[in-house]
Amino acid sequence: MPRVWTKLSGDRAEALRLWAQREGVKEDDSTRLFSVIARRYVREVLPTKAASTRRDNEKELANLLRVFGHVPIDFIAPMHIREYLDIRGQTAKVRANREKALFSHIFNKAREWGYTTASNPCQGVKGFKETGRDRYVTNEEFEKVKAKAHFTVGDAMDLALLTGQRPSDVLKIKKSDIRDGALWIVQNKTGARLGIEITGELAAVIDRINARPCQAISPYLLQDDKGQPLSLYALRSRFDKARELAKVTFQFRDIRAKAATDIGDLAHSQKLLAHKNREMTEHYVRSRLGERVKPLR
Template sequence: MSGTQPRVWTKLSNDRAEALRLWAQREGVREDDSTKLFSVIAKRYVREVYPTKAVRTRKDNDKELVHLLRVFGHMPIDAIAPMHIREYLDIRGVVAKVRANREKALFSHIFNKAREWGYTMGQNPCQGVKGFKETGRTRYVTDDEFERVKEFAHATVVDAMDLALLTGQRPADVLKIQRADIRDGALWIVQNKTGARLGIEITGELATVLDRIYSRPRKAISPYLIQDDNGQPLSQIALRSRFDKARTLAKVEFQFRDIRAKAATDTGDLAHSQKLLAHKNRDMTEHYVKARMGERVKPLR
């Protein structure tokens, strides 16, 4: 026994299912189906892929994953066929067609990762399965509607509306602006959704709005530009609640997110709009604007 080599332990993974899968591959034996469950792969997806995504995307994926796990969680990845995806869409689409499309897209990405990780060599079951047709918003907010809502809005909502219009940014990006983001004569923004970085020159009406916000008395010092009465950053829930209240009193129907489209349309210059909204290409901006204002053409004569 003196020549017996000591046993060497190799840690394969902290996750039991993943460790079993890797052990089966190393030993050349058949993997247990329990290591290939959609729930197992989804868990790894959350652990390894989520950190590469924006915060807002992760929150959306969390909601989408709840529905996917409820249906597919107990199924081995290779047992999920196109017919199952079709059935899922048909049932889920009765109440939420857009959400069903998003959930299908997340499933497809998880499946593609499963192929990369070696859980399956099968074809993605989402391939060839059509989602529901979506129509983008076409609502254009007029100047009169915009001002009418501001007349009934809380001061924090007025600030958020003006900043959203003048910068063309999404609600979440407006609310996260801090005083430190104002430097070198520009307002610097990193978009949550795309990670795009841009500096918006502080001139004209934007300068006036920022001066107004800075001059407003505060009960507490906070790094955030738009803050609640107690000095805390205004939450998206609070913004929506206050905005909805003002909108109801003004008897106007538009969503806060429509302000971004108004900004893109009101510049009158697609190149300017593209830079302001940080769109990757002109076609995206052009579609964004034309969907609300229509195609401008010359008469026959």
């Protein structure tokens, strides 16, 4: 009887693991290394995430692989996660928390894929306490930076303020997203969809942008005079330069919080920012301005 060849996997370690399971023999530890599982995670899970999340995860995974890459997944215990956090936290507490979260997700996937039946070693290991940003941008600060900024950055600042959207969502707006009297946005981070009515100042800003002479035609709303879309790198570089000239220290992402705060109506802010619940919006606003209260008398 002729042999029938079955391709188990393009990954050698994964193929060996599947072969051992089929043959009923003990798997070699090399088939369950953290690096092996991480490779599968990169192939199967990472592509399902937003581009910005993928970029962050790739950096986080590089750090995790330096420490855990050569270790079989079953050998990693809570004490090792604690030690990793303590050492990493000496220079980057927030990054250490993010790396722990990624490790935990990879380990859970390892359980789903059959690499281990052990408990997640991150369980019960506390990360570092984080404090959210509480920077409120005043109108004066906003205008100071805008006055020193390249016109593409000024346009981006106005759009970010009036729409309450994240930088990446502002930059990806296309002219085709403007239809039926609204600006239609699908948020990169959450996938939330919303149509922002084009009225008042937003309408004026869009008209101003569209009225600028341009040497070439681009599908993007934000573009320079040569028709090139404004990239995230260019936004950061030009915004940082404007901040230095204006001697103001807020970050571009703080504009989203300013939009939520300046509206003065939590229900409206929640809808504009596409927050899932009111509590998230309340925290977002109060952490910057504080809660307004009446005096004793």
